[in-house]
Amino acid sequence: MIYETHTHFDDASFDPDREEAIEKAVSSGVKRFINVASSMSTSRSSVALAEKYPYFLASVGVHPEECADLSESDMDILAGYAKNENVSAIGEIGLDYYWDEPDRDIQKKWFRRQIELARDVNLPLIIHSRDAAADTYDILAAGKAEEVGGIMHCYSYSSQMADKFIDLGFYIGVGGVVTFKNGKKLREVVEHVPLDRIVVETDSPYMAPVPNRGKRNSSEYLPYIIEAIAGIKGLPPEEVETVTYNNAVKLFGK
Ligand code: NI
Numbered sequence: 001m002i003y004e005t006h007t008h009f010d011d012a013s014f015d016p017d018r019e020e021a022i023e024k025a026v027s028s029g030v031k032r033f034i035n036v037a038s039s040m041s042t043s044r045s046s047v048a049l050a051e052k053y054p055y056f057l058a059s060v061g062v063h064p065e066e067c068a069d070l071s072e073s074d075m076d077i078l079a080g081y082a083k084n085e086n087v088s089a090i091g092e093i094g095l096d097y098y099w100d101e102p103d104r105d106i107q108k109k110w111f112r113r114q115i116e117l118a119r120d121v122n123l124p125l126i127i128h129s130r131d132a133a134a135d136t137y138d139i140l141a142a143g144k145a146e147e148v149g150g151i152m153h154c155y156s157y158s159s160q161m162a163d164k165f166i167d168l169g170f171y172i173g174v175g176g177v178v179t180f181k182n183g184k185k186l187r188e189v190v191e192h193v194p195l196d197r198i199v200v201e202t203d204s205p206y207m208a209p210v211p212n213r214g215k216r217n218s219s220e221y222l223p224y225i226i227e228a229i230a231g232i233k234g235l236p237p238e239e240v241e242t243v244t245y246n247n248a249v250k251l252f253g254k
Pocket of ligand 1: 008
């Protein structure tokens, strides 16, 4: 059984064949999906998707690039969604200094505020962090994020940083990059980090693993990611599947 910890099945690219794509993922072994929100509107659509499809849970939250126009009333709306039993995480939230918009102060403000929200509603975090390792760590630590824990989604930093995030109660989210030719840094992290701190994710429709790189990604490709991790760890894929599944259950509660 595979636990998909990060997908966006509400994305418009799935409009023509959503049912079929979900079926294919289930056939490839996926038994649980976290549909991750990145804005107020995708928070709403993630909740709706989790209501509609068995196996699905939702996160609600606003990505750093989408936070320019947020207000306190939006936080109330997210807190309301969080009461739904299908909502299992707050995310994806964080910092993105690669695109670097909106201003870092605005990104930080809403990152802090949504960590506070996660602690209020007692749900784990799904963190998006790009070119912002130190600030992400400092804000999580200062915000007492270890009380709820979470996932460092699409992890792109060093092994040393991974140790620090793990000490803060976080799991390392490993996706298609582990299969890429230029994915050496992530493969080193996977080698370094204990398997009981790794979860798998696709970030579909983005980031398709080899051999499907460049195409629309879908959760049905998770076995390629699991095989890559198994190769690095020198373990059977079934063990990687089981351990990462149990890790996610521990974090999300189901
Ligand atoms: Ni994502």
